[in-house]
Amino acid sequence: MSTTPLAVLDLVPRSSGDGVAAAVRNAVDLARQAERFGYHRYWFAEHHLNPGVLGASPALSISLIGAATSTIRLGSAGVQLGHRQPLAVVEEFGLLDAVHPGRLDLGLGRSIGRQKPADPPGDATAAPAPVAVAASAYAANRGGAEHAVEQRADNGLLLPKQYDFSKLIATSGAKIAALLDLLQQPGAYTPDYDSQISDILAFLAGTYVSPGGVAVHAYPGEGAAVQVWILGASGGSSATVAGARGLRFAASYHHSPSTVLDAVTAYRAAFVPSADLAQPHISVSADVVVGETDEQAAVLAAGYPLWVRSIRTGAGAIAFPTPEEAARHEWSDEDRELVRDRVDTQLVGSPATVADKLEQLRDATGAHELAITTITHQHADRVRSYQLLADEWARRGN
Numbered sequence: 189m190s191t192t193p194l195a196v197l198d199l200v201p202r203s204s205g206d207g208v209a210a211a212v213r214n215a216v217d218l219a220r221q222a223e224r225f226g227y228h229r230y231w232f233a234e235h236h237l238n239p240g241v242l243g244a245s246p247a248l249s250i251s252l253i254g255a256a257t258s259t260i261r262l263g264s265a266g267v268q269l270g271h272r273q274p275l276a277v278v279e280e281f282g283l284l285d286a287v288h289p290g291r292l293d294l295g296l297g298r299s300i301g302r303q304k305p306a307d308p309p310g311d312a313t314a315a316p317a318p319v320a321v322a323a324s325a326y327a328a329n330r331g332g333a334e335h336a337v338e339q340r341a342d343n344g345l346l347l348p349k350q351y352d353f354s355k356l357i358a359t360s361g362a363k364i365a366a367l368l369d370l371l372q373q374p375g376a377y378t379p380d381y382d383s384q385i386s387d388i389l390a391f392l393a394g395t396y397v398s399p400g401g402v403a404v405h406a407y408p409g410e411g412a413a414v415q416v417w418i419l420g421a422s423g424g425s426s427a428t429v430a431g432a433r434g435l436r437f438a439a440s441y442h443h444s445p446s447t448v449l450d451a452v453t454a455y456r457a458a459f460v461p462s463a464d465l466a467q468p469h470i471s472v473s474a475d476v477v478v479g480e481t482d483e484q485a486a487v488l489a490a491g492y493p494l495w496v497r498s499i500r501t502g503a504g505a506i507a508f509p510t511p512e513e514a515a516r517h518e519w520s521d522e523d524r525e526l527v528r529d530r531v532d533t534q535l536v537g538s539p540a541t542v543a544d545k546l547e548q549l550r551d552a553t554g555a556h557e558l559a560i561t562t563i564t565h566q567h568a569d570r571v572r573s574y575q576l577l578a579d580e581w582a583r584r585g586n
Contacts, residue, residue, distance in 0.1 A: 191585075192558060193227075193228035193229070193556075193557045193558075194228060194557070194558055194560055195229035195230065195471065196222045196227050196559070196574065197559040198231065198249075198561070199233045199241045199243050199563070201240060201508050202239070202241070204507040206507070211242050212242070215253060217567070217571070218571060218574070219253040220257060228260070228557065229260065229293060229557075230257070230262055231264060231266075231293065231559060232246040232249040233246070233266070234266065234297070236367060236371065237363070237366075239506060239507060240495065246263075246264030247264070247267075247280040250288075254284065254287060260291075261291050261293055263293025263294065263417070264293070264294060265297075265419060265473075266296050266417070266418075267294070267297065269298060269299060269301075269381065270371075270378050271368070274384050274387035278391040278406045279409045281409065281414050282412040283408045286408055290413045293417055294415065295419055296416065297426075298425065300357075300364065301378030303377060304377040335349060341449060347445065348445055348528065348533060349446065349528070350444075382429050385429055385435075389416065389433070391405075391409055392406075392411070392416070394410045416435050416464075417435065417437065418433075418438070419440070420438070421448075422450050423454035424454070427452075428455070430458075431456065433460070434459065434462025434463075434464065435462070438472075439452050439470060439553065439555075442561055443473070446529060448553060449552065452472070455468060470554060470557070471557040472549060472558055473561060474533075475492070476542055476561070476562050477562055478537070478538070478539055478542050478573040478574075479569075479576075480576070482541055485537050485541075485542075488536075488573070489564070491509040491511060491514040492530075492534055493514070493527050494506070494513075495508055496526075496527040496530045497517075497526060508565050510565045539576045543581060546577075560577065
């Protein structure tokens with residue numbers, strides 16, 4: 189058994205030609221299989237308004253697979269706090285913990301939300317638009333260094349040129365505004381991230397006191413045996429909040445590969461031991477497709493570039509295409525550059541090839557765990573990818 193546990197990160201993807209029901213059935217089946225293969229955790233991401241990614245509610249997704257499994261840990265990666273109240277989050281996971289005690293991971297993400305604008309100068313005629321404020325705060329909180337050119341870690345891990353997320357925000361302003369209108373109450377603003385984490389920890393511990401001095405207890409939720417994780421993609425506020433509070437940290441190589449070392453470095457630098465955690469503890473995510481051979485894996489991963497393109501153009505993740513559907517797309521140089529960082533850092537190949545790359549990622553980041561996200565058009569190929577990787581990882585015992 190490997191000393192570096194593997195986890196599954198599931199987006200609840202929908203393949204072209206399939207409906208929502210098929211995607212949900214596939215998630216339940218994959219969770220059962222992942223438990224049998226020896227994966228340590230099964231985490232659900234949260235996304236909205238994406239026709240090809242259906243994990244809209246991590247808590248609800250967890251409830252769907254909880255009864256189908258018995259030992260694998262269940263969690264969120266993560267709950268988007270940009271539009272969620274800490275009390276509601278704690279109550280949901282408290283309810284889940286009552287049914288699946290000791291198996292819950294509460295992963296918390298920052299996400300875009302309406303930020304309360306600063307008071308404009310006396311001669312200003314209007315405050316900034318809410319989306320502009322949210323986008324500005326998002327960019328500022330990413331933190332870390334600029335990565336304008338491709339780099340390599342000391343052990344050769346690829347750190348590609350950083351994708352400019354401000355371009356996505358700029359081209360998707362109307363969609364972001366609509367999303368915030370749908371997810372947040374009218375006039376609501378997202379509180380400071382650190383204060384949200386503070387409230388969640390206080391509700392879990394039973395120590396929450398309102399600004400007015402009233403002690404409030406979360407039932408269900410108070411005393412729930414959940415592991416709290418903070419998700420981060422850079423060296424910004426998420427990493428420093430996780431470290432300063434002595435919490436577990438999940439860094440993203442699959443989502444923002446250029447800044448993964450910034451994230452883990454900032455987390456370690458800020459780390460203060462807590463009652464729950466004496467030393468830093470890091471999970472790092474990776475996009476992976478494993479086939480019987482390198483050549484077969486490349487075919488299985490053929491739809492990935494087009495899928496990433498749909499996200500980066502602001503349309504939202506499309507239903508995952510077949511290799512044939514992907515081959516029909518006519519790629520421009522601009523298209524290729526748009527997805528280059530994600531495509532170049534997807535770990536694709538035979539079990540040995542991918543295990544070598546995961547070891548490189550683990551060693552470069554000092555990860556204690558690795559979270560694997562895999563999408564293929566056929567569900568059976570996806571399950572087989574996870575099985576091949578688990579078998580190779582256990583065989584190495586590394």
